[in-house]
Amino acid sequence: MSVTHQRRMRKLAIVASAVAGLALATTAALAASIPVPVKTGPRNEFAPAAGDDWFAWSRSRRQHPKLFDVFAQQTGRAAFKVNPKGTLAYTGGIDGTTLVYQLIRGGRGGRSDLRLVDLTTRRQQAIPPGINTAKWECCGTVAGGWILFSRGAAYTRDTQMVLLVNLTTGEQRVLDVLRNRKGLVVAGQVNGNFAVWLRCSPHPHCQIFRYDLSTASATALPVPAGRILYGASVNDIGTVFYGQSRTGCGKSAQLMKQPVEGAAETVTSLPQGRDVSVTYAHRIPTKPPDELVTTRVYYDVVRCKGRKRDIYSVDTTDRIPLPP
Numbered sequence: 001m002s003v004t005h006q007r008r009m010r011k012l013a014i015v016a017s018a019v020a021g022l023a024l025a026t027t028a029a030l031a032a033s034i035p036v037p038v039k040t041g042p043r044n045e046f047a048p049a050a051g052d053d054w055f056a057w058s059r060s061r062r063q064h065p066k067l068f069d070v071f072a073q074q075t076g077r078a079a080f081k082v083n084p085k086g087t088l089a090y091t092g093g094i095d096g097t098t099l100v101y102q103l104i105r106g107g108r109g110g111r112s113d114l115r116l117v118d119l120t121t122r123r124q125q126a127i128p129p130g131i132n133t134a135k136w137e138c139c140g141t142v143a144g145g146w147i148l149f150s151r152g153a154a155y156t157r158d159t160q161m162v163l164l165v166n167l168t169t170g171e172q173r174v175l176d177v178l179r180n181r182k183g184l185v186v187a188g189q190v191n192g193n194f195a196v197w198l199r200c201s202p203h204p205h206c207q208i209f210r211y212d213l214s215t216a217s218a219t220a221l222p223v224p225a226g227r228i229l230y231g232a233s234v235n236d237i238g239t240v241f242y243g244q245s246r247t248g249c250g251k252s253a254q255l256m257k258q259p260v261e262g263a264a265e266t267v268t269s270l271p272q273g274r275d276v277s278v279t280y281a282h283r284i285p286t287k288p289p290d291e292l293v294t295t296r297v298y299y300d301v302v303r304c305k306g307r308k309r310d311i312y313s314v315d316t317t318d319r320i321p322l323p324p
Contacts, residue, residue: 035268038298039311044068046300046309049141050282051094054119056082056101057311058091065307067108070101072119082117092149093141093189093280098125100140100147114140114149128167139187142167143236146213148175148195154184155203162187162197164213175211175218191281192236198229204247208232210240210258221258229256233279235295239318241267243276249304250275255297255314260321267297267316275302277309284315293318 039045044060056072070089073079083089083103088110092100097119104112113132116125131137131147135158140149145168152160162185164173175197178185182202189196193213200206208221208229221240223229231243238260245253250273258264270276277300284294298313 033268033314033316035312035314037310038313044307044309045311046302047091047278048280048298048300048311048313049091049094049099050280050296050298051096052282052285054094054097054099056091056094056099056119058089070099072099074119080122082122083115090138092139093143094119095142095144098142100142100149102138102140112136112138114138114147116142128165128170130170130172131165141187141189141191143190143192146190146195148187148190148197150185150187150197154186155181157181160185164190164195164211173216176209188232189234189280191234191283192238194234194236194238196232196234196240198232204228206230208240208242210234210238210260212238222264224264231276231279231299233281233297235281235283235293235318237293237318237320239281239293239295241279241281241295241297241299243279243299245275249273249302255279255299257297257316257318259318268314270301273304275304276300277302291320293320 039057044065045057047058049056053075058068059071061067068090070082070091071079072082088104090102099117099119101115103115104110114137118125135151136153138150140147146164146166148164150162152158160178162176164175176185176199178201180201183200185199187197195211198208206229209218211218227244229242229244233241240258242256244256245251253270253275255267255276256264257267279299282296284296294315294317296313296315300309300311302309
């Protein structure tokens with residue numbers, strides 16, 4: 001075999017190896033973006049929240065698909081009901097072993113407040129003064145000593161607010177205020193140095209806002225023409241996750257992500273007739289820490305006919321933004 005022929009064969013081998021490596025990397029990336037069923041039982045299950053070792057969600061009662069309780073489950077162990085007997089509840093968020101959730105007394109039209117519970121002891125924790133009032137409080141998440149939540153009932157004459165409160169110092173920040181009985185402003189998630197919420201004034205003219213706690217500044221995400229945004233969550237580097245569709249349930253619905261820099265990307269597309277309701281972002285810990293961040297995005301899928309709800313998750317990767 002000539003020297004020239006040997007060189008040519010070596011180059012072909014290198015190219016083939018590179019192509020194979022690219023194919024494997026692409027296959028791995030595609031596999032990482034395949035939705036995974038999390039809670040898909042016979043009852044309605046939605047509003048997921050997750051930590052490193054805990055998962056919580058809202059589950060409907062037997063023969064009562066619109067009445068919900070909150071359940072929590074540690075990895076490898078049985079789930080347990082969180083809210084007291086005689087109440088209704090909806091999930092909020094998890095930080096370490098602390099869960100914040102919405103507790104309703106007096107039926108669906110009763111009083112709604114927020115509660116904190118230690119998942120390891122299953123004991124309720126004290127809520128600082130000023131968080132619960134005679135108004136409707138809901139949609140709480142917690143991270144880094146901050147609690148993000150909504151006050152005021154949507155689609156009413158109530159003054160609706162999105163609030164951020166420090167659980168240690170009591171500092172309160174009013175992120176948004178809305179007075180529109182045809183609209184809503186609702187908290188999404190606080191995570192790391194970021195918080196997100198949804199504002200519709202009126203619905204379906206909706207925008208998602210990303211708030212930077214360090215600069216106390218908010219940025220509206222772009223809204224593509226003919227699309228509605230909803231169900232916002234955020235990871236600890238500021239990437240926002242949300243549902244996007246045309247007007248109407250299950251009309252070209254997609255789970256999207258919007259990094260701090262760059263254009264929005266599709267995480268996964270849903271079949272026609274299915275839609276996203278609530279999303280929740282949790283960073284998957286890596287050892288040692290990497291410049292790439294993997295986020296597990298939990299989301300509930302609504303079947304538009306029959307309104308059955310199930311919970312899925314999908315993993316997606318982002319590069320940590322460079323400091324400004």
